[in-house]
Amino acid sequence: MTSAPSLADALKARLIVSCQAPPGDPMRHTDTLVRMTLAARSGGAAAVRVNDPEVVAATVAAVDLPVIGLWKDGDSGVFITPTVRHALALVEAGAAVVAADATARPRPDGSTFADLVEAVHAAGAQVMADVSTFDEGVAAAGRGADLIGTTLSGYVPGSPVQTAPDLALVADLAAALTTPVIAEGRIATPEQAARALAVGAHGVVVGTAITAPTVLTRVFVEGLTP
Numbered sequence: 001m002t003s004a005p006s007l008a009d010a011l012k013a014r015l016i017v018s019c020q021a022p023p024g025d026p027m028r029h030t031d032t033l034v035r036m037t038l039a040a041r042s043g044g045a046a047a048v049r050v051n052d053p054e055v056v057a058a059t060v061a062a063v064d065l066p067v068i069g070l071w072k073d074g075d076s077g078v079f080i081t082p083t084v085r086h087a088l089a090l091v092e093a094g095a096a097v098v099a100a101d102a103t104a105r106p107r108p109d110g111s112t113f114a115d116l117v118e119a120v121h122a123a124g125a126q127v128m129a130d131v132s133t134f135d136e137g138v139a140a141a142g143r144g145a146d147l148i149g150t151t152l153s154g155y156v157p158g159s160p161v162q163t164a165p166d167l168a169l170v171a172d173l174a175a176a177l178t179t180p181v182i183a184e185g186r187i188a189t190p191e192q193a194a195r196a197l198a199v200g201a202h203g204v205v206v207g208t209a210i211t212a213p214t215v216l217t218r219v220f221v222e223g224l225t226p
């Protein structure tokens with residue numbers, strides 16, 4: 001008898017599409033975001049990454065793919081699933097994986113990342129640690145994270161600000177860890193996604209380049225400005 005593939009197996013060498021829209025964006029509309037996840041599935045994505053428990057629940061109901069849920073609350077400091085309460089709300093909404101900030105910064109409820117991992121595991125889901133540096137990735141793996149994402153490199157002081165994806169961080173973490181490393185952040189072309197796998201990524205998350213028409217339109221408009 002063959003057992004069902006693990007979540008990590010299902011993500012191996014595959015694309016995860018991040019379907020999110022910032023506050024104020026016309027695409028920030030639950031049904032619209034769910035439609036984007038359905039389009040991602042039609043295009044061959046292995047999983048989707050979505051923000052907010054309401055969108056997680058609607059996506060879980062509509063799309064037969066693993067849902068990586070996060071809850072952005074605020075816009076400074078630790079704001080991606082900042083507390084245990086946020087994490088458990090995502091599990092309650094049906095997320096298979098809870099993505100959470102695993103940087104070294106203090107969390108607003110005084111909890112630790114290890115507390116969040118323990119609570120999410122006890123509730124039956126997995127954790128994707130969003131990190132900005134090598135040391136944070138190693139620490140998150142040591143605290144039991146199931147996936148390590150390079151999501152926050154370039155967005156937290158102490159990590160390199162660049163327009164390209166941080167494939168050096170992907171490579172360094174993949175070489176050091178047995179925990180699967182997911183390349184995420186500023187992957188803008190299929191070639192960059194393939195390169196991420198070539199340097200050791202287990203899977204690749206792409207957001208803006210697929211699901212952000214407002215940003216992509218602006219890039220073209222600015223390209224036409226002399």
Ligand SMILES: CC(=O)N[C@H](C=O)[C@@H](O)[C@H](O)[C@H](O)COP(=O)(O)O
Pocket residue numbers: 018020070151152155184185186187205206207208209
């Ligand atoms: C830094 C931060 O808040 N990143 C967020 C994390 O969920 C999203 O805004 C990004 O779109 C996502 O990481 C995918 O990255 P990109 O859109 O560059 O492909």
